[in-house]
Amino acid sequence: MDIDKIYRYSNGFCEHLKVVHKDITLEKFLSNAGLGDGFGATLFTRLYNSVMSEAENMEDLYERFYKQEYDCFSTFIGSKFAIPDKSLTLLMNGMNESDNFTLIYYDALHYGMTDVDELIYGEDYEEKFTKLFLLSL
Amino acid sequence: MKIKTDFVTNSSSTCFVLMTKGDLTLTKFLKAAGIDKNSPFQDMFKEIFHMFADNLTPAREFTRIHRWSHGRSYEQFIKEVFSENTWRRVQDAEARGMTVYMGDLHSDNGALECALCTDCFVIDNLNLVIDATNDGW
Numbered sequence: 001m002d003i004d005k006i007y008r009y010s011n012g013f014c015e016h017l018k019v020v021h022k023d024i025t026l027e028k029f030l031s032n033a034g035l036g037d038g039f040g041a042t043l044f045t046r047l048y049n050s051v052m053s054e055a056e057n058m059e060d061l062y063e064r065f066y067k068q069e070y071d072c073f074s075t076f077i078g079s080k081f082a083i084p085d086k087s088l089t090l091l092m093n094g095m096n097e098s099d100n101f102t103l104i105y106y107d108a109l110h111y112g113m114t115d116v117d118e119l120i121y122g123e124d125y126e127e128k129f130t131k132l133f134l135l136s137l
Numbered sequence: 138m139k140i141k142t143d144f145v146t147n148s149s150s151t152c153f154v155l156m157t158k159g160d161l162t163l164t165k166f167l168k169a170a171g172i173d174k175n176s177p178f179q180d181m182f183k184e185i186f187h188m189f190a191d192n193l194t195p196a197r198e199f200t201r202i203h204r205w206s207h208g209r210s211y212e213q214f215i216k217e218v219f220s221e222n223t224w225r226r227v228q229d230a231e232a233r234g235m236t237v238y239m240g241d242l243h244s245d246n247g248a249l250e251c252a253l254c255t256d257c258f259v260i261d262n263l264n265l266v267i268d269a270t271n272d273g274w
Binding site: 041125137 | 169170171172173175176177178179181182247248249251252255256258260262267
């Protein structure tokens, strides 16, 4: 089956470009996951922080520092991360699916749980976590 | 002789102490973990429940037969493998009539168990306490 969009691109070294909702907060993340006080919220708080605490918003970065150097956001992302054209197109399609989506960069080895990638991108739960970060669950 | 030609990985295990007033049930676990009955991650927490519930040995027996026992007493095992805090938690639970079990988590039993095996956490509820502070790499 052909896919026309993706919501994450990884270079295979724990660095990720990830499409997330622009207004995502920890409170919305926990609320959409249906978690009250307790172990569930503690675990998901750590998952959220592992992704978001040191994430850079790539659209902000482009607007502030790279707009004069690259004529469009897509070219900037493709050049900076050496993404193959096909993957870049799919990623941009994912981001442009909604005006409420944006693109972040984070390195999973910088902060938080050691196995966060395996958990949120493992085949069992990836779709749910993808939707949760897009606040569309 | 077999020759393994693909990745050869290390695996590890950690153990936990589970203290429960009465039977350990899914309902009790989900309540202690703060999981809403409509949470889209109910299946994930059910999987976590079974990691614990399907893997319980009465604590005194566990500390006697476990490969880390090395002839240590019940108290010594918990104090040395976990901590003084865990020992106090066990004593308090037994004084309140709770049943104490122990079990193992393994890093090669899937992404979710691996994440918890390498994590350090406590679920602390009036009727259910899970101390996994031995975990964490």
